[in-house]
Amino acid sequence: MNKRRLGLLTGTHAVNDLYQGLVPALLPFMVLERGYSYTAVAGLMLAATGLSSVVQPLFGLYADRHPRSWLVPTGFMVAALGVVLAGLSHSYLLTWIAMVLCGLGIAAYHPPATVAARAAGGASQKAMSVFSVGGTIGASFAPVLAATVVSGGSLSRSYLLGVPALAMGVVWMAANAGSGAACAATAAAARKAGAEVLKPHNDWRAFSLLVATIIGWSIPYVTVLSMLSLRITRDLHGTAFQGAAALTSFTAAGAVGTLLGGWLGDRIGRMGTIRAGYLLALPSLAGLVLAPDAGWALACTALLGMCMFLPFAAQVTLAQDYLPRNPATASGITLGLALSVGGLVSPLFGMLSDAHGLGVTLMTVLCVLCVATVLALRLRNRSMQAMPAEVEGAAA
Structure with missing residues (x-):
């Protein structure tokens, strides 16, 4: 088990699911400040969660065919951008598009991050459970963060909601600094060695x-x-x-x-x-x-x-x-x-x-x-x- 790598991925999971939790947490404030109807709120929720669930397997297919480690930080950064833009947008259409952007970021994050967490955890089931709980912890902080930042008719301060993603992005870059050449070398070695190994079939x-x-x-x-x-x-x-x-x-x-x-x-x-x-x-x-x-x-x-x-x-x-x-x-x-x-x-x-x-x-x-x-x-x-x-x- 690579505990350092697993801890980093668990932290990214907490940040990613924080933004997943911020979507429903922000909706009551949008109703109060912008006068959205229940139908409009349901449309925003569908944009963020429904589309994310549907396209997540597509991101999984892409990650299988073209493994890209940058999908992990890109996922939670795009999710954060969507939440920030939804809070700052005054048009319902722009808010809906921002929610779609948030959902796409969340969908892009989960498949590669879960595979990376499995690799970091080795054969341990406990490692995957720790990674999973990281997301639960992040989502549990979403209502508190939303109430702290945007309560009292202050959706204009939604840009502050992007701070956790920016901080985790810096941590990710620092943790992976200088590893590009090494990753390329090990990937080439894996392809060369893996060519001689027959992969098990999909059941x-x-x-x-x-x-x-x-x-x-x-x-x-x-x-x-x-x-x-x-x-x-x-x-x-x-x-x-x-x-x-x-x-x-x-x-x-x-x-x-x-x-x-x-x-x-x-x-x-x-x-x-x-x-x-x-x-x-x-x-x-x-x-x-x-x-x-x-x-x-x-x-x-x-x-x-x-x-x-x-x-x-x-x-x-x-x-x-x-x-x-x-x-x-x-x-x-x-x-x-x-x-x-x-x-x-x-x-x-x-x-x-x-x-x-x-x-x-x-x-x-x-x-x-x-x-x-x-x-x-x-x-x-x-x-x-x-x-x-x-x-x-x-x-x-």
């Missing part, structure tokens, strides 16, 4: 099963995240504080579960971790569905957040091993397109809630999670054979 059938499993995970996750507070305050007659505490505990438990999943993956194997996560998430979600009061729901929420994220890091590395010839594409599809399905179908569950109540909706997503669990139990591990020493040294 698209197994990868498709994994994508279906992740989609089955995404739908319950997004639905619970969207309706958890309403479930506690309206159905279980909890306080507004308890509703907010549930959301916080769900997110925080997810970060803990990601780290715990990486630790377990190194000890019991990633397949055991994936299966344990899904199997333990079922009774946790059932407990939330059947909770008699807000206190019980809070306890089940924390357990659910931890269990749902136990498989996260293991699923990323498994996807890359299913597609060893296209690891960036695998990352783009699993982290982008598959995870976004939950958001795309969320309006349908909103309509179901309006018609039949939140209890019926949560029972429905529990059934979806059951299907995902069955699919997860059918997944099989795939370990890549170790490369010859000269190839491994060149790739390092």
